[in-house]
Amino acid sequence: MLKGKTIIVGVTGGIAAYKTAMLVSRLKAWGADVWVVMTAAATKLIGPLTFRTLTGNPVVYDLFSQEDIHTPVPHISLADRADLVIIAPCTANMIGKLANGLADDPLSTIVMACQAPKIIAPAMNCNMWRNPLVQGNVGKLKALNWECIGPVEGKLACGVEDIGRMAEPEEILERTLALIGSKQDLKGKHILITAGGTQETIDPVRFIANRSSGKMGYAIAANARERGAEVTLISANVDLPAPLDLKPIKVATADQMLASVEAALQKADVVVMAAAVADYKYHAAKSKIKKSNQKLKLALTPTSDILQRVTSATGRAGKTIVGFALETDNLIANARKKLKEKDLDLIVANDPTTFGSDSAKVVLINKLGKQRPLPRASKSVVAREILNAIL
Numbered sequence: 001m002l003k004g005k006t007i008i009v010g011v012t013g014g015i016a017a018y019k020t021a022m023l024v025s026r027l028k029a030w031g032a033d034v035w036v037v038m039t040a041a042a043t044k045l046i047g048p049l050t051f052r053t054l055t056g057n058p059v060v061y062d063l064f065s066q067e068d069i070h071t072p073v074p075h076i077s078l079a080d081r082a083d084l085v086i087i088a089p090c091t092a093n094m095i096g097k098l099a100n101g102l103a104d105d106p107l108s109t110i111v112m113a114c115q116a117p118k119i120i121a122p123a124m125n126c127n128m129w130r131n132p133l134v135q136g137n138v139g140k141l142k143a144l145n146w147e148c149i150g151p152v153e154g155k156l157a158c159g160v161e162d163i164g165r166m167a168e169p170e171e172i173l174e175r176t177l178a179l180i181g182s183k184q185d186l187k188g189k190h191i192l193i194t195a196g197g198t199q200e201t202i203d204p205v206r207f208i209a210n211r212s213s214g215k216m217g218y219a220i221a222a223n224a225r226e227r228g229a230e231v232t233l234i235s236a237n238v239d240l241p242a243p244l245d246l247k248p249i250k251v252a253t254a255d256q257m258l259a260s261v262e263a264a265l266q267k268a269d270v271v272v273m274a275a276a277v278a279d280y281k282y283h284a285a286k287s288k289i290k291k292s293n294q295k296l297k298l299a300l301t302p303t304s305d306i307l308q309r310v311t312s313a314t315g316r317a318g319k320t321i322v323g324f325a326l327e328t329d330n331l332i333a334n335a336r337k338k339l340k341e342k343d344l345d346l347i348v349a350n351d352p353t354t355f356g357s358d359s360a361k362v363v364l365i366n367k368l369g370k371q372r373p374l375p376r377a378s379k380s381v382v383a384r385e386i387l388n389a390i391l
C-alpha cells in the first residue's frame with residue numbers, strides 16, 4: 001500500500017528513538033522508500049547505521065557532508081520528493097523550532113522546505129508536555145494541519161508513570177496508511193490490460209508499426225496493481241520498465257496479442273484494450289524485398305478485431321470491457337460508434353497528441369452514453385480516473 005511513496009522519517013533526541021527503528025522497518029515492509037533524517041542528539045541515542053541498513057538509503061544528519069547523497073542540495077531534493085514526513089520521536093525543542101519557523105539543523109531545514117503532509121509523534125517528560133509553551137507550539141502545528149499522534153501514558157524515562165511516551169509504531173503506521181496508502185478498492189479483481197503497439201512483419205528487416213509508446217496501458221496497470229488488483233499485462237513492443245511487480249507478457253504482432261488475450265480472458269473480470277492494434281497484416285516475405293524503380297504494392301489482409309472477439313466470447317457476461325478510440329476527426333461520434341459496434345462498457349476517446357506523451361486529454365463515454373471529458377492530465381492521473389469509471 002505504500003509502494004511508490006517516499007517517506008521522510010525525522011528522528012530527534014528522545015530515548016524512544018529505538019522504537020523508530022521498528023517504525024522504519026514496518027514502513028519498508030509496506031513498500032515505502034524511507035529516508036531517515038536525524039538530529040545530532042538523535043545520533044547519540046541510535047546509530048545512523050541502523051537506519052541506513054533498514055532503509056537501504058543514506059541517512060542525513062549533517063547538511064554539509066553528504067558525500068553519498070548524489071544531489072547538490074539534498075534538503076531540497078528530498079523535501080520535493082517526499083509524500084509524507086513523520087517525526088518520531090519529536091522533542092519539545094523540535095516542536096518549538098518547527099512551530100516558530102526555525103531551520104538550523106538538517107531535519108528542521110528539510111521539513112521547512114517540504115510541502116507534504118506531516119505527522120509528529122511527541123515524546124518527552126510529562127511536565128514538559130504540559131508546559132503551555134509546548135502546548136501552544138503543538139497547537140500552532142495542528143492549526144497548519146499537522147497531525148499529532150500521542151504522546152501516550154506509560155512509564156517515562158525519568159521513572160514516573162504519566163503522559164509523555166511516544167505512540168507505538170503500529171499506530172503511526174496505521175495513520176500513514178490512512179493518509180497516503182493506496183486504496184485497495186480493486187482487491188479481488190483480475191484486470192487484463194493490453195499496452196503498446198503491435199508490429200506486422202513485411203520482411204526480415206521491415207515491419208508496419210504505429211506510434212504507441214505503451215505509457216497509458218502501463219499507467220493503468222500500475223494504478224490497478226497499487227489498488228490491489230491482480231493484473232495481466234500484455235505488452236506489445238513497449239520500451240518501458242515493468243510497472244511495480246508485474247511481469248508483462250511480451251507480444252509483437254496482432255495475432256500474438258489475440259492469442260495472449262484469449263489465453264488470459266477466462267479469469268479476467270475487466271479487460272482494458274489500451275494497445276494500438278494493427279488493423280492489417282502482411283504475409284511476410286521470407287527474404288528481404290529488393291529495391292526496384294517500379295511502384296511497390298503490398299497486399300494487406302485484415303487482422304482479427306480483438307475487442308470484438310472478447311465481447312462476443314462466451315463468458316462475456318459479468319466482465320467489464322473497455323476500449324480506446326484514437327481519432328483524428330470526429331472524435332466523439334467515432335468513439336460512440338466504436339462503443340456500440342464493439343459492444344463495450346466504456347470507451348476512452350483520445351486524439352493522436354496523446355501518443356508518446358506523458359499526459360493525455362481524453363473523454364470517457366460509457367455504455368449508457370454518459371460522456372465525461374477529463375482535463376489534460378498526466379497519464380497516471382488519467383489511469384486513475386479510468387479505473388474509477390470502471391469501478
Ligand code: CTP
Nearest residue numbers: 273275277278303304305306307323324325326
Ligand atoms: N482494437 C482491437 N483489435 C484490433 C484493432 C483495434 O481490439 N484489431 C481495439 C483497440 O485496442 C482499441 C479499439 O479497438 O481499444 C479501437 O481501436 P482503434 O484503432 O481506435 O479503432 P479501430 O477499431 O482499429 O478502427 P479505425 O482504425 O477504423 O478507427
